[in-house]
Amino acid sequence: MGAIIETKNLRAYYITKAYGVERTVKAVDDISLEIQEGEVYGIAGESGCGKSTLLRILLGAYQPPLTVVGGDVAYHLQGETIHTADMTEEQKHDLRWRTISYIPQGSMHVLNPVRRIRDSFHDFISAHRDVTKSESFRLTADYLRDLGLPEKVMASYPHQLSGGMRQRVTIALATILWPKLIFADEPTTALDVVVQRGVIQMLKDVQQKEGSTLVLITHDIGVHANLAHRIAILYAGKLVEEADTRTILTNPRHPYTKYLIESLPNLDSREERMSIPGRPPALDRPPSGCRFHERCPLVRDICKTIDPQMIQVEPGHRTACHVVEEELSHEPVA
Amino acid sequence: QEPDGLPVDVPREDLWVFDQIFRWGTVGNYNVWRIGGSTPFHHALMLETFWNRDQETGEFIHALADGDPVYNDDFSEMSVNLRQGVMWSDGEEFDADDVVYTIETIKAVPELGQGGWHPQLVDFDVQVEKTGDFSVHFTLNRSNPRFHTLFESRWNGVYMMPSHVVSAAAEAVGGTENLGSWEWAAEDVVVLGNYLPVEADPNGYWELFRRRDDPENSLAGIITGGSGPPYALSIFYGNENIRKAIAMSRNELDVYFDVDIESFEFTLDNASKARSWYTDFPWAYPNEVSSRQLAMNMEGDPMLANKDVRWALALAIDIVELQTEYIGGVAKVTPFPVPPTAKLYNLYHGPMTEWLTNLQIDLGDGEMYNPYDPTVPDQIAAWAEEQGFAVPGEPHEVFGSGWWKYDTDAAEKLLIKAGLSRGGDGQWLTPDGEPWVLDLQSDPSENDAYRMGQAAFDMWTDFGVEVNFSTLDRNTWDQNHFVGSYEVSTPWTSFALASGDMWPQIRGRHSRYYAPVGEDYRPLGGDGVRRLRDDRLDELIDAMESVNPVSQEAENIEINTQLLQHWVENMFDITCIAFKKFVTWDETYWTGFPTAENPNYQPLYWFQGGKYAIQNLHPTS
Amino acid sequence: MLTTIRDLFRFSLSFRFGSLILLLVAVLIATSFFAPYPPEKRRVVPRKMRGKPPSVEYVLGTTALGQDVFWMLTAGVKNTLIIASIAVVIGRGIGVLLGMISGYLGGAADRIIQSIVESVIVIPRLPLLILVAVILKGELTFVTLGILIGALDWAYPSKRYRAQVLSLRERDFTHTAVFSGMNTVKIVIQEHLPFIIPYMLADVVSGFLFSIGIEVTLSYLGLNDLNSLSLGTMIYWANEWSSIFAGKPWVMIAPVTASIIMVVGFYLVSIGISEYLDPRKRLVRLQAHQADLALELEREGARTPGGAFSASLRKEQDE
Amino acid sequence: MQLLKSYILPRIAQWVVVIFVGVTVTFLIPRFSPINPVDDMIGRMTAFQTIDPQAVVAMRATMEDLYGLDGSLLEQYVAFWQRLLKGDLGPSFQNFPTPVNDFIAAGLPWTVGLLTTTTLISWLLGIFVGSLVGYFQHRRWAQVLERLVIVIYPMPYLITALILLIVFAFYIPLFPMVGGAQGSPALTWQYISSILRFGFLPALSIVIGGFAFRFIMAKALATTEIASDYVQYAELAAVPKRRIVLSYVIRNTMLPHVNDLALSLGAMFEGALIVEVMFGYPGLGSKLFTAISNADYNIIMGITLMSIVGIATGSLIVDLLYPIFDPRVRLR
Amino acid sequence: MSQSPSRPLLQIEELSKIFHIRQGFSSQEFHAVDHASIVIESDKPEIFAIVGESGSGKTTLAKMVLGMEVASQGILRYRDRVINDLSNKEMKTWFYNEVQPVFQDPFAAFSPLKRIDRYLYETVYNYKMVEDKKEAPRYINEVLSEVGLTLAEIAGRYPNELSGGQAQRVAIARALITKPSLIVADEPVSMLDASLRMSIVNMFRKLKEDNEVSVIYITHDLATAYYAGDRIAVMLRGWIVELGPTEQVLGNPLHPYTQNLKTSIPSINVGETWKDKIDLAVIEADEYTRTGCKFAGRCPAVMDICQDNIPPNVVHGGRTVKCFLYDENVDPAKKTYLTPAAT
C-alpha cells in the first residue's frame, strides 16, 4: 500500500481584490504530505487555519479567488499518477464520485430543499452512471439499508429530516458509488454528541467496507481520536505536526499541539483548564518566522524570524518547531 | 400579393375598405332611432331621409322626397311628395305609410330620442297625414319656415322606418312604447340604402356591409344609376393619423377621411396610387362647410369685452404665416365664420369684398384704418409657388378670401386706445398696471384648430401679450365652454349651412339663451358659449326666423350679410380658416371616386350627401 | 457616505457608467438654465433652418415650427426629472413611513395597513392615473402630476420596507439595543435607518424608472400639460406631428433616446448600489477595509487588535 | 381546520376587503369628473346638426332619468352594490342602453387571452433565460444578453409598442394593424392562426417588457442561488448543468416568482391598456380608455371591477396554492 | 415542584411554548418547550447549564426567560413577578436591570455599522448607572476589566475590527453594566474557536464567584457544561428529561437519553473508542409528534408504557428525571421491555 495522494510544497492563496484593496490570504502555505491508501487521515486545527482550503485543493475543486501559487498535488490511482494541475474538466468529471468523493461541511444546506432525497440521489448517480430512475432508486434503497438508515428518508424532503439524519444522508450521497478516496470536511460539527456518534460510526462503516481512504477534517480532537489513524495539525496555513493518532494524543511535541490537547475539557474532572493565549493570526498578514511565536510560551529569538522546517521526530512523527529541533539536536539553535 | 391584415376574409376585389371615424360603442343593434343609437353615418350606407345636401354645391339632393318642400303661407304646414319605385331591401315598396308610421312612432316614444327629433315633433305638435300613396302633409301648431331641415340630412336626419318591420317588432317587444329597447339585429335589418350590415367587430373596430341583391331598387341606385362595390368594410384606426397612412400604404385601406398634413405626405410617398381631391398642392378637399376661429369669451378676460382689444388681437396675427407654416398652406382663409366654399364664396365673400375693403376702424385720436387685406390669397399663392407648387386655379378659389392685415403697429394703437400700456419689458399691462394675461385653450385632437391656437399663441406672445396656452382633452375643453371658464379658445363653427341659410346655426346666440360665466348655458337650450348679449344680433336673428330660406332666398341672404357685417365690425371672434379634408383614396383596387376634375358627388362619404360617391366606384383592373 | 460613493465610483463598472450617464443628464439640465430663449418657444429658429436634421448649429435638429430640439431636450429632461423627483419623494415617503409603522407596530395595525397595501397593489395604477388625470386636466401641472404618480406608487415600496424592518427587528443587535435600554425611536433611527437607507437608494431609483415611464405614457395619451416640455410631451408632439414618418425622425429620436438613456443610467446606478449592498461583497469589503486599517495601525506602531489581551493572558500563565 | 382558521379564512377575508376597497375607490373617483355623461352624449348626438334649443332641454331631462343619475352619492353607491350583487353592472351611458355586461363579454376574452398568454410567456421565458444568464454569468453571450435586457427593461410599454408598430407594420409589413382576428369565430385553423397573427405585435410588446422585468429578477435570484451550498455541491459532483439549471436553480427560485406572478398581473394589465390602444386590439383596456374620457361611469366601474377581481383572485389562488409549490415548512 | 424556603430568583413551572407550523395544506401545533420546570434560587448564585441536541428548545426557553417570547402556558416568574405581565416601563426600569442576555454570535449582536463602545455607553446612560456622564468611561473601564479588556482597547472600534473572543467579552461586559442578577447566555461559545472557548467559560466561573451573578449557560457542548455548570438540565424535544447537579447528572446519568449522551462524547483517551454500535434508523424529526415518551423510538430501555404515556417527572437520586424507569407508582409488571422500535 502506497500513498494515494501526495502534496509537495503546496501553496494556495486567496487573492482578492475588492473595492480597491488587494488582499492575499495565505491559507495553505508550503504544505507537504502523503496520505496512504486505506487509512483515515485526520486534519485538525483552529477555525480559519486553512483546513477546508487544503481539502478543496486536494479535491481539485476550487476557483478564483483561491489560486494554487506553488507546489503540486498528485493522485496515485491504479498505478497512474495524475497531477491535479494538469487535469482536464473531463478527467475531473470522470474521477468525481466514482473515485474521489467529498462530504461537505454544513449538511443543512447541501441537499436541494425542494427535491426529494431519492431524486437527489438519482441526480448524482445518473451523472456518472447510465441508469434509469428506478435503477438508481433501487441502488439507493440498497445502500441506505446497508448503512442502517431508514428507507423512509428516500421519499422525504430534506427539511423533514433532522440535522443528523441529513448529514448521514449526505454521507450516503457522497459515497454511493463506493469511491476510493473520500474527503470529509467537518462532517459532525454542529451536531449533538449522540448524532455525531452515529455519523462517525457510519463513516467508519463506509471506509471499512471498501477499504477506502478517508481524509477527515474536524477541530474536535475527540472525533479524530475515535476515527483517524494519523492526524495532521494545521496552524495558520502551515502543517505544524503530523503523527499517528496515539502519538499526537499522548506525546505531542509542538507547543501548539500540546495546548490543543491539554485545553480540552472532559468529564473526568472539573479542574480549571487553561486556554490558549492570544488568538490566531490573520492569514493575510501572517507573523514572520514561526507563525505561532506570538502565542508560544517557549518562544526563542529565532522563532521570530526564521520559519521552522518540518523535521522528523521519530519515524512517522514530524513537526515544525525550532525548540523541538533544538532538543533533538541537543544543541541550542543560533 | 394579397394583403392579410384585414379582419374579414373577403376577396379584395369585392371589398372596398374605408376609414371609420369612430369606434363603435354599440355593436350589432341597428335601432338607430333610440337615444344613444350609433352615430348615423355608421348607417349612411343603409338609411335614408327626405333630402340630402350636397356640401359642394349647397343644392338639395332629392332623396326620398320627389321635390322641394312646399309650405303654406305662414309656414305652419308642409307638403312633401315622395319618390316612387324605391324598394325596401325585402322587396316592399316605400310609401306614405312608412312616413306616417315613422313620424307618429318617434313622436310617441321619448326613448326614440336620437337627434332630438322626438322633442321637436312634440314641441310643434306635428300632425302627419297621408294625402296619397306617395304624398304626405304635415301640420304644425305654429309657424316654422325651416321645419323641413328635420328631414334634411347633412349628417343626421329623421330616417324613415320600414313600417311593416317596425310595427311587427313593436308587437314583439310588447308595444310601441317599448321600442326604445328594441334591438334590431344585423340579419333582420331592412334598408332603403344599398348596403346591408353583415357583421361587426363586437369591440367596435370594424363593420362589414354587403351590397343588397337588387341595388337598382335602392335609393342610391336609383339616384346614381351605379351599384357600388359588393362589400364595404369600415375600419377604425384610432386617433393616430399615421396608422391610417400606414394602412393605406399596405393597401389595406381604400379611403380615409382625414389626416394631418404630415401623414398625408407620408401617404403620397408610400402609397403610389393614392391621391386626394387635387392631384397636386393643396390636395385636400376644401369645401366642407365649417370654419375655425379664435373664439373669445366676452366675459372671460375683462379686456375682451372691448371691441378694440379684439381687433388688436386680430391684427396681431399674421394669417399668411399661420396658414402656411402652421397649416401647411392647405386650408382656405376666411375672415368670418362662413367657409369660402364655391357656393358660399359666391353668396357672401365675393359680394362683401368691397364692403370689407372699405371697412374702417378707429385706431384712436380719430385715426381711421382699413384693416382688410384682399391680397392674402395671392400672398399664399406666392408662397406656394416659392415652395415649388403649382396653384390649381385662381388664388381665391384655392386659398379663400382676404383677411386682416398683419399690422402690430395698428394693433398697438388699438390697445393704447383701450387703455392698455406697454410695461418696461415690452409686455402689455392692463389699465390697472397689472400684466395682461390671456388664457388660450385648445384641444389637440383637432389638429388644424390646435395649430391655429399655437400660431396665435406664438404671434400674440411676440406682440407682448402674456398668453397661457393650455392643452385640454376634448371633454374638459367642452366643459369649460359650457360654464364659460375660458378666455380664448379654438372651436369650429359655420354660421351658414351649405345652402347659405344661417338662422338654424345662429339662433342659439340670441340673448334669450344668455347665461353668465359660471353657469352652464345648456339648460336654456341655446348656444351661449360666447357669453354675448347684443341687441342688434337679436334683431337680425328675429328677422331671419320668419324667412323661408328656399322660397325667399334673396331676402334671407340680405339679412345674413348684415349679420356677418355686424359680426365683423365687432370682431366677435377671429375666424381664420375653413375646414379642409384630406380625404384620400388609393386606387389600387377601386377607382371612380370624385375628384376636382370629376366632381360628380362630394367626396365626404361619411355625410349623408357623400354616400352617393360610393355608388360609382368600380374595380381598377 | 463619501467613501461609499468613492468606492462605488472606483470599483463598480455599472455604477461608473450609470453615474457618468447621470452626470451627462445633470450637465444637460444645467445647460437648460442657459437657454437663450424659452426652449418651448416656436419660431426661434430662422425660417430656412426649420425642420432640419441635426447640424453644427442645431446639434439635435429643429422642428418644423422652428424650435431647437437641443434646448427642448434640456428643459424636457429637467422637467421629467422634477416630476419624477416629486413622485419619488412622495411615493417613497409614504412607503417608508407605512412600511416602518406597519413593521414596528405589528399586530392589528400591521394587518390593517397590509390590507390597505394589498388593495392598492391590486388596483391597476394606470387606469386610475388616467382617470384622475382626466379629472384634474386643466389643473394638471408637473407638480400635481408628480404628486399624483407618487400617490399611487407607494404600495410595493412599503411592502419592501416592511420586510426590511421585520428582518432587522429579529436581528440580534436589535435585541442588544433593547437590553441596552434604548427606546424604539432611538433603535429605529440610530440602529435601523442606516440599514434601510441603502435600500432606499436602490428603491428610489426604481421609483424614477416608474415615474419616467408613467409620465411618458400619460403624455402620450394627451393627459399631461402638453404645452410644457417634458420627455413625455416631446414624444407626444413628435408623434402628433408624425415626425418619424414625415422625415423628421430626430424630433422623436431625441426624447426617446434621452428617456432610455436616463432610465438606463438610473438602472445601472441601482445595480451598482445593490452590488455594493450584497452582503457577501460587503463582507469582503469590510475585511478589506479592516486590512487597510490594521496596516495603518501597524504603521503607527499601535498594537494589533487582541495584542493587549494576549499579553495579559500570557502574564497570567507565567505567574 | 387550524389552517382554515389561521390561513385560508383570513386570506379570503382579505380578498373581500381588497375588492371592496378597490371598488369603492373606483366608484368614487369618476364621480369627481367634471364631465357629465349626459351632456357628453347630447353633445355627440347633436354635433353635426341644428336642433331647436327647447328640444335639447327636453332631451336632457329624459336622459338623466334613463341613466339613473339622480339621487345622492350615497344612494347611488348603495344602488350600485345592490345591482352589482345581482351581477348587473348597469347600462353603458355612451351606448345606452346596451348593458355593460355585453361590453365586458365582448372585450374580456381578448384581454384575458392576451394577458394570460403574454404573462405566461414572459414569465416562463424570463425565468428560463434569466436563470440561464444568472447561471452562466461569466459567459460572453450571457453578458451580451444581459446588457441588451438592461436597455429594454426600462422602456415604457408605449415606446416598445411604437417601435414594433413602425418596424413590423410598416417597414416590414408582416402583421396586421387593427383587430383581433380575421372573420367570425370558428374552430378552424384559419381563424385560430389569424388570432395568432393579429395578436402577435400586441403580445410581443407586452412580452418584451414583462420578459425583461422577469429576466432581471430571475437573474438576480439565480445569482444568489448558484452561490448556495446545494448548487455548489451538485456542481462539484458533476451533475449535468442542464439538470442543475432546471431542478436546482430554477426550481428553487420558482417560489418567489410564483408569489410574484399574480401581483405582476396588475402591471401587465397596464401594459395591455396601452398596447390595445396602440394596436387597435379589441379588449377591455382600450374600451376603458374611451370610457374614461366619456365619463361612462358604468363601463369604467365594470372594467376596473373586472381587473381588480381578476388580479385579487389571481393572487388569492396563488397564495392558496402556494403550499403546493413549496414543499418546505413555513413557520407561522 | 420544588419548594424552597427562600424567594426564588427565577421560577419556571410547567412552562410551554407552542408554535404553529404549516407544511403544505396542513398545520399543526408544535411544542418547542413542553412543560419545563426550573427553579433558580436567589441566595446562592450558580451556573445553570442547559444542554440538549439542536432544536430541543434551549433557545426558545431562553427567549421566554428574557421576555422576548411570550410563554404559551405555565408559570414564569422572576423574583415573584410574572415576566409576561410586566409593563414596558417595568421591563426597562427594572427587569432589564436584573436580567441580561449574551447571544451566540458576538458579531451579530452588535450593529456592524456602529462603534462597539456605543452600546456600553448607551447602557450606562439609559440605566443611569452613573450620576454624571463624565463618570461613564471610568465605570465602563471597570466593568471591562472584569472581562479582561480595557476601554482603550476597544474605544472607537467597529465590531469587525475585534476578534470573536474580544467581541464576546464586550458583549458580556455590556450585560454586566447593569449589575444583573441573572445572565442568560445562549451558546456563547459555539461560534468561537476551541482556543477561545475556555477563556469565556472560565470567565463565567469567575463572574459567579466574584460578582454573585447567576448564569444560565446554554450549550450543546457537554464537556464545557460539565466544566462550568453547577446544575444542569438536559433537554430533549422540548422536555427537560433530567435536571440536577452537574456532577451527578453527568457523572451518573439516570435517563437513558442522558446516558446515551454521556457515552457518545468522544473520548480523547487512547483506547477508549466506541465498541458498540448505535441504531441509526430513526428519523428524529418524528419524535415531536410522538404521543408517548419522545425518546421511546431510540431508547434502549423502552417499555410498553412508554409508547403512549407521557412519563412523569420523578425525583430520584437528588435530581428530577422524566422517565418511567424511576416511577415507583408504575406496576413493575407493566414495565415490559421492548427492543427499540424503529419507526
Ligand SMILES: Nc1ncnc2c1ncn2[C@@H]1O[C@H](COP(=O)(O)OP(=O)(O)OP(=O)(O)O)[C@@H](O)[C@H]1O
Ligand atoms: N473566498 C475566500 N476569500 C478570501 N479568503 C478566504 C476565502 N475563503 C476562506 N478564506 C480565508 O482563508 C483562511 C482559511 O479558511 P478555511 O475555510 O480553509 O479555514 P478552516 O480551517 O476550514 O476553518 P473552519 O474551521 O472555520 O472551517 C481563513 O482565514 C479565511 O478567512
Ligand SMILES: Nc1ncnc2c1ncn2[C@@H]1O[C@H](COP(=O)(O)OP(=O)(O)OP(=O)(O)O)[C@@H](O)[C@H]1O
Ligand atoms: N418562531 C418560531 N416559530 C416556529 N417554530 C420555532 C420558532 N422558533 C423556534 N422554533 C422551533 O422550535 C424548536 C426549538 O428551537 P430552539 O431554537 O429553541 O432550539 P435550540 O435547542 O436552541 O436549538 P439549537 O441548538 O439549534 O440552537 C425548533 O424546532 C425550532 O425550529
Ligand SMILES: [Mg+2]
Ligand atoms: Mg472549514
Ligand SMILES: [Mg+2]
Ligand atoms: Mg439555539
